[in-house]
Amino acid sequence: MSQSKIVGAVEIGTTHVVALIGEIVNGRSLNLIGMAECSSSGVKKGEIVDFRAASNSVHAAIMGAEKSAGVQVEAVYLSQTGAHLEGFGHVGSVNVSASDNRVSRADVQRVIEDAKGKEVSADRVYIHHIKHGFRLDGQPVEKPLGQVGEKLEVSYWSVHGDEARVRDHIHIINGFGLPVEDMILSSIATASMIATAEEKRRGALVLDMGGGTTDWAVYREGVIQRTGVVPVGGDHLTNDLTLGLRVNRKYAEKLKKQFGKAFVEKDDKGEKVWMVGDQMIGDRYLSRQSLVQIMQLRLEEVFQILKKQLGEACTEEFLPCGVVLSGGASVLPGLPELAGKVLGLPVRMGSNPDWVREDLRGPGYSTALGLMHYALTGQHQEEFVAPPPEKGLMKKVSKLFSI
16 A cells, blocks of 8 residues: 655745645655745745744745645745855764774764764754765775775765754744754755756756845765855845835836846947836836846846855866756846856756646746655665664754744
């Protein structure tokens, strides 16, 4: 008899909340059976600033998804973003304990615990420990169990976040009567959908430009090497147009979508953009050059910040496959070209797999689909830990929550 579990994926974005519902059958296959999308409130730069408003948006999205699926969710996979997230690389090291120098399961467990054991300050909590690989006597080994050596090492990229901000996200889901099964960085969830295995192996930067943040993850040798967040996204372009053109926010958003692009071109100076019905200063027109120039300056700033965060990794030698671009803000015309010019890297637009139904193939759904991918594959679990790894978020960050 087949067994199934109903899981949800929730992305709480600055401009939108996306909720997907899937049925995992026998732990091996996933059917997407429901979805809903709502405008987001109470969220700024990916962080909760108004708990009640954000809760209302998220709960409306979950209810909508449950209604479309005709079932109730059992647990939720939740994306995480925000400037409070930080990462660092750390290496654990132990001496092999057996007299014949054969690596045991206990040795593997000890070295993993050593690598993950670095304490963060009391107001921080771990989100991810991403394994880079083992070394035995300085040589890389994929599976050290049973091999002979004296010194075993393992390295991780560990990501942690502000406890209060993480707690806010989880309590919103708990407030709907649901547990959070696990949290996944937005950039990692997105990468699982849009980056190929070859790109991850050779070296690529996955860039997810959302409404309030630009999330990134660097891949090499098939694993995540670094992650980061630039707290600027498409929403900031709208803010800049609101201030620069002295129009209300709704109208600025309309101008951005209708006439916006990433960089100024020769013909833009002669093209007029009429602003009709603006209640602040009345009907008027401006050159499209003026509008685009405002957006270009902000986008150049975003990529310059990103370039600084990447440091020496921002080269074609380190990232031969360049940038894979996604996110709701990535659809702006000319964005790949501008990103490539500032970063000095080739850029391609990422796309969701063909097996995804047509209405979910847009770049704005990559993160939520990636969460579903994690729900199926359980990639967060540690292969070698014995006894079996703790399952579920409540044990992962147990000091925070009680539901």
